[in-house]
Amino acid sequence: MRSAGKRLASSITRLVREFGETMAEVVLRDVEKRFGKIQALQGITLEVRDGEFLVLLGPTGAGKTTTLRIVSGLEEPDRGDVFIDGVRMNGVAPRDRNCAFVFQNYILYPHLTVYDNLAFPLRSKLWRTEESEIRKKVEHVARVLKIEHLLHRKPDKLSGGEQQRVALGRAMVRNPRIFLMDEPLSNLDAKLREEMRVELKSLQKNLGATFFFVTHDHVEAMTLGDRVAVLNQGVLQQVGTPEEVYEYPANVFVARFVGNPEMNLLEGFLEGGKLHLRGLALTLDLEKVWKGGELPSRVLVGLRPENILLGQGEAVGEVYLVEDLGADKIVRLRVGETLLRVRVPKEAEFSVGERVPYLLAYEKFLFFDPTTERRLG
Amino acid sequence: MMERVRLEGLSKRFGAFEAVQDVTLSIFEGEFVVFLGPSGCGKTTTLRMIAGLEKPTRGDIFIAGKRVTQLPPARRNIAFVFQNYALYPHMTAFENIAFPLEAQGVPREEVQRRVREVAKILGLEHLLALRPAQLSSGDMQKVALGRAMVRRPQVFLMDEPLSGLDAKHREEMRAELKRLHIEIGATTVYVTHDQIEAMSMADRIVVMNEGKIQQVGSPKEVYLHPENLFVAHFIGSPGMNFIPLVFLGEGRGFRLENGDVIRHETMERLAVRHGVRECILGIRPEFLSIAASGEIRGNTVSIEPLGYKNLYAVEIAPGRIIRVEDMRRERFSGNVSLAVRWEAACLFDHQTGQRIR
DSSP: OHHHHHHHHHHHHHHHHHHHHSOOOEEEEEEEEEETTEEEEEEEEEEEOTTOEEEEEOOTTSSHHHHHHHHHTSSOOSEEEEEETTEEOTTOOGGGSOEEEEOSSOOOOTTSOHHHHHHHHHHSTTTOOOHHHHHHHHHHHHHHTTOGGGTTSOGGGSOHHHHHHHHHHHHHTTOOSEEEEESTTTTSOHHHHHHHHHHHHHHHHHHTOEEEEEESOHHHHHHHOSEEEEEETTEEEEEEOHHHHHHSOSBHHHHHHSSSSOOEEEEEEEETTEEEEGGGTEEEEHHHHOOSSOOOSEEEEEEOGGGEEEEEEEEEEEEEEEEEOSSEEEEEEEETTEEEEEEEETTOOOOTTOEEEEEEOGGGOEEEOTTTOBBOO | OOEEEEEEEEEEEETTEEEEEEEEEEEETTOEEEEEOSTTSSHHHHHHHHHTSSOOSEEEEEETTEEOTTSOGGGSOEEEEOSSOOOOTTSOHHHHHHHHHHHTTOOHHHHHHHHHHHHHHHTOGGGTTSOGGGSOHHHHHHHHHHHHHTTOOSEEEEESTTTTSOHHHHHHHHHHHHHHHHHHOOOEEEEESOHHHHHHHOSEEEEEETTEEEEEEOHHHHHHSOSBHHHHHHSSSSOOEEEEEEEOOTTTOEEOTTSOEEOOHHHHHHHHHHTOSEEEEEEOGGGEEEETTOSEEEEEEEEEEOSSSEEEEEEEETTEEEEEEEOOSSOOOSEEEEEEOGGGOEEEETTTOBEEO
């Protein structure tokens, strides 16, 4: 019994060493997962590249956490495959996948000091690390995370951000090449979240590790991700750089989910080379706003709040509301029954009830098919 | 302007913990006042004292000129809207809104009329027959608001009413609440920890920390002219950048942590007048820009795209990272220099954390 355990331990150690020296890329191919009647994931094919910060973004219930759990081995897919560095992982135990998992609720051992919390994974019988080696590793991680001065404190003497750093550190000590992170910042207050965002991003670059990060917060996704994968109702909607996802959303869902305030979506219909935006009582030459091929007779026109200019143009709207966000302002402009969201510079002064001319940046129009909700062109 | 609520030396102690310390404030008729601060700052306790749900340890509360400190909640003529809407699940939206009037014995026709009036303002007319379980969270919050409005109270008290909603609904409700306030002009005291809610909704913001008022002012005032480091950091996303400086004397400028010296006459005069040596330059990310020959040298650590602008993290001294906003699509990396828009810069006393002016 005992020697079998030893053999297993040493073979795993070897496995991990090998992984540690190679690439760290995760591939999901046609992954399906069902929980009872709920189809949690449908045909997920996704590649997380070596050294990449990939963010999986979606609303609650989209299947983000399930995806992450399948990569980590905490769940098995019903169909499809998971590869890490080209090796098929289906059926491989979580601890043999060389992934570190950082949860939303980082659970630190309350009776152990920060040092012992960090050392804990290394002291597991599986790894059989020498204490002197452990000390080296813990101190290295503490230095990287700037928590050296906290090593002798217990978790209840730490702030939320410090606890989060310790949780990260505990994931780092084993020197994994892949970090799976499930909303690790969501329990922190807004200020700390901003600071941790920068730290996390530079940490990832310094480690050169692969981060597969889950969040429902589109700002977090845009700012952290090298690429963002948007998931909704178990179906992957789009994978792209933050700019691609923001400027060229694949469909109406992505268009509305990414960006704050939401993209303006206007119903339009085409007739004799003209685009009619009924909500705004506006008719435009189609050739001015659309360079692509054939369009259906009905479309949805998408326009970001910063692509409407106030104070110029011929059309006029009424200021319904002004929201000061500090660095800029959002004006809700009423045109007939339509409310347009417009981003204006912080210096701009508008008052409620004022009539203001507005101009739509035609070159920024996006067209969606109202039936399929896909972007056209 | 008529004073609607007055807090005078209001304090609250829970055991050894001083939750609220000496809060004095006037709230005027039709004003939308937001109490803003991190959790534990005393904002909710203050609101609960105004409502009569908590007895102050010291101080007084006046509503419409009348001292109400000792009165029970029901006799203060206020309406409280909670975080969790506290609707009756077995009643329809109509019945929920009508409830306070029926409890007062208001005649049936008047109840009908007033509920419909409120429902119209809130856009709830088509939902009146539904029960809470059949409503979206945004509509439930509107029903809770309707129930508060129907009594025509002197003051609306709201405790993080939007925090149960997801981000998209929160944004919409924020705008609707603000618009509603413009239309009906009810005096409102609103509590939140979300600085964007405070900035976008308030006529005046009361920033609290550790039981004390830090600053009272319009969103613009607290954003552009924060009284101290706490307010400067708490307001804005990201908050104001803090750059430590050592004042070398008039005509000699300020020394940055990296040894560089920067010069600015007005700032130097401020430092002289205040007799300060160690100070902190406060500057918001949008008032810094990446320029060919700026005052502050740094090294970009990360670039965060927000779609319509990029947010840079720039290290200007070991471990000192500041944030810079840039509207250009072009990305800058490596060594950069930052230009300061001095007219928007603040100077703080390093010792006290107070703004020097």
